[in-house]
Amino acid sequence: MTTTVSHPAPVKTARPLAVAAVAAGTFTIVTSEMLPVGLLTPIGADLGVSDGTAGLMMTAPGLVAAVAAPLITLAARRLDRRLVLCGLMALLAAANLLAALAPVYPIMLAARVLTGVSIGGFWAFAVGLAVRLVPEPLVGRAAATIASGIAVASVLGVPAGTLVSSVAGWRAAFAAVALLAVLLCVALARLLPALPAERAARVSDLWRVWRTGPLRVVLVVTALVVTGHFAAYTYVRPFLEQAAGAGATAVSAVLLGYGVAGVAGNFAAGARAARRPRGVLVTLALLIGVATAVLAAAPGSIGTATALLVLWGVAYGGVSVTLQMWIVRAGGGEAGMAMLTAVFNAAISLGAFAGGRVVDGASAPAVMWLGAGLSLAAAAVAGIAGRRTTNGS
Structure with a gap:
């Protein structure tokens, strides 16, 4: 290789x-x-x-x-x-x-x-x-x-x-x-x-990742959950301003709460992802989907939005380490990590772009539905297609 x-x-x-x-x-x-x-x-x-x-x-x-x-x-x-x-x-x-x-x-x-x-x-x-x-x-x-x-x-x-x-x-x-x-x-x-x-890595090593079933599932799940997250999260500031009436100080405080929750989620998920990355990813994607869907359906007060963003932060905080552990369990090696990096960043780009079109064409609250749908789709793929493989249970 x-x-x-x-x-x-x-x-x-x-x-x-x-x-x-x-x-x-x-x-x-x-x-x-x-x-x-x-x-x-x-x-x-x-x-x-x-x-x-x-x-x-x-x-x-x-x-x-x-x-x-x-x-x-x-x-x-x-x-x-x-x-x-x-x-x-x-x-x-x-x-x-x-x-x-x-x-x-x-x-x-x-x-x-x-x-x-x-x-x-x-x-x-x-x-x-x-x-x-x-x-x-x-x-x-x-x-x-x-x-x-x-x-x-x-x-x-x-x-x-x-x-x-x-x-x-x-x-x-x-x-x-x-x-x-x-x-x-x-x-x-x-x-x-x-x-x-x-x-010295070779081009053939990178293509091998796409041809391997278990690794391909991880990359597809990565594309879905990361695209969904960034479609919504990129526009969380205008969402908080429009839907919850938050000012600049309140936005900073809410995002700080999201950040602290995310750090906790990272370490909590990391301990479990080493053993069962697929199962952990299903749970995290479901939590992101639920949090963004409730925000879209009933944004309510700044207090409600804060609680949902904390839940969102806990969930997304564990996504990166869980995907890395899943790639390792699926035998991806260095080529797998390189492709995970490529797909992850492409998904960030796609999510921000798609969310922007929704924000400009509809509203900031509407973009939360897009994030929810993609996150729930990631949970379904991980739960169904991922279960058919023998790696990363």
């Missing part, structure tokens, strides 16, 4: 600071990707575009990252991974700085395209670094730490960015992430050891 390029000696000494730096990198990468979710209204107003058009800030990086993940993996096959990660983090800093300074919306979209390149490349390499930074008995813990950067960013990055925006404006939120990326570029250069390429 792979071609050996080099054989580094087994790791004898753990590098916890290097692991922490990579985890901080994944946090920064995903925070950059999700940042517009809490800033759509002010960015759209400032740059003169609708909420649906502003949602293209999520569509662009997700689509680019989906293509970049496998392409950069193939293109950088012989480069030192430390240099690759530092370069991608530097690109992320430049992209966020450009977004902070963007005078018009097309410049903002160009910045988001650059963000997508960095996201796809960093995800493709970061996941497999644990085995090269700690001795074998500690690999599981190190991998969980690196992955936690993704989970925590997905559920805390948006409220943090919204809070900065409410105090100093949306441009300050992008500038803050740009500064964080610069600091992490320095940290990665100093803390990571030399990481020469071990293997």
